[in-house]
Amino acid sequence: MKKGLFAVLLFAMAVSFAQAQKITGAGATFPYPIYSKWFSEYSSAHPGIEVNYQSIGSGGGIQQVTNGLVDFGASDMPMTDQALAASKVKLVHIPTVLGAVVPIFNVPGVNDLKFSPEVLSDIFLAKITAWNDPRIAKDNPGVNLPNEKIIVVHRSDGSGTTFIFTDYLSKVSQAWASGPSKGTAINWPTGVGGKGNEGVAAQVRQFPGAIGYVELIYALQNKINYGEVKNAAGNWVKASIEGVTDAADTVKNMPADYRVSITNAPGAKSYPISSFTYLLIPTQPKDAAKEKVIKDMLSWIVKSGEGEVTSLSYAPLPPALAEKVLKTIYELP
Numbered sequence: 001m002k003k004g005l006f007a008v009l010l011f012a013m014a015v016s017f018a019q020a021q022k023i024t025g026a027g028a029t030f031p032y033p034i035y036s037k038w039f040s041e042y043s044s045a046h047p048g049i050e051v052n053y054q055s056i057g058s059g060g061g062i063q064q065v066t067n068g069l070v071d072f073g074a075s076d077m078p079m080t081d082q083a084l085a086a087s088k089v090k091l092v093h094i095p096t097v098l099g100a101v102v103p104i105f106n107v108p109g110v111n112d113l114k115f116s117p118e119v120l121s122d123i124f125l126a127k128i129t130a131w132n133d134p135r136i137a138k139d140n141p142g143v144n145l146p147n148e149k150i151i152v153v154h155r156s157d158g159s160g161t162t163f164i165f166t167d168y169l170s171k172v173s174q175a176w177a178s179g180p181s182k183g184t185a186i187n188w189p190t191g192v193g194g195k196g197n198e199g200v201a202a203q204v205r206q207f208p209g210a211i212g213y214v215e216l217i218y219a220l221q222n223k224i225n226y227g228e229v230k231n232a233a234g235n236w237v238k239a240s241i242e243g244v245t246d247a248a249d250t251v252k253n254m255p256a257d258y259r260v261s262i263t264n265a266p267g268a269k270s271y272p273i274s275s276f277t278y279l280l281i282p283t284q285p286k287d288a289a290k291e292k293v294i295k296d297m298l299s300w301i302v303k304s305g306e307g308e309v310t311s312l313s314y315a316p317l318p319p320a321l322a323e324k325v326l327k328t329i330y331e332l333p
Helices: 002-019 032-045 058-066 081-086 117-124 134-139 160-172 196-206 216-221 241-248 288-303 305-312 319-330
Strands: 021-027 049-055 072-075 091-106 151-155 192-194 210-215 228-230 274-282
Touching (some): 032 049, 032 091, 032 305, 058 072, 058 160, 117 134, 151 160, 151 196, 210 216
Parallel strands (some): 021 049, 151 210
């Protein structure tokens, strides 16, 4: 009897070992709070499966997945045609959630500010260098703005959050478009760098007079003030799930590969610095067992995980888009 029980245990251990999978991913910090929650929950619900995600920035995530170093990547910036062609691994973009990038600030005695597109771009171009500048004052009547130097804080790493922010600035400012332009890493005209959304948030909290940009949840978690932004319709809008959803709803013809920009979207209530974020999934997997787990995880995210995103101030995929994404997942090899 003991030998029989021992044999059963050995068989169970062998099956468990065979089913155990360690899935590795790397990339964007923008969605890290929700990804961390999702991957932890999925692993807990599927014994033997461990999902290890490194929040290293979109640039790093693209680099690692295109070189075949991780099982999936993550980026807020859709990869370019050139980057996809140069990749050692054939990839598909899977949109997961939507979020907002917000201008955070640390101005002594000031809790609320409005930023027009022109003023925001000129602050980051170092054309506006003091908080009591007349152009900031014009947009913020009645606010007691101090004669304090503006300290610009930007990302020091390759960043999808930087891409979203600079994509927006390139649309609203010709000087920005023809100067620093857009990308995950650019030559900043001024400022100090922070690694990750968390690094920028920490720098802004530390330095009076600082301004930076982070995903909304990082502003909320760190209790940092963030400003309203004038949208394409000319309305002042503070980042919200509803404003991000309105921006997403302006996409009437979603491309088959989901690569799209929704910054400076039309619409009375659209929040102008909104974006999709993506998981980058190899379509020619080296390990069929891992690919099966990844497909199951992706379908779980769309069917179950989306219901949790608003608790962390992300916007879920619109229902019609979620169905389209689910079909794409099912069609993966």
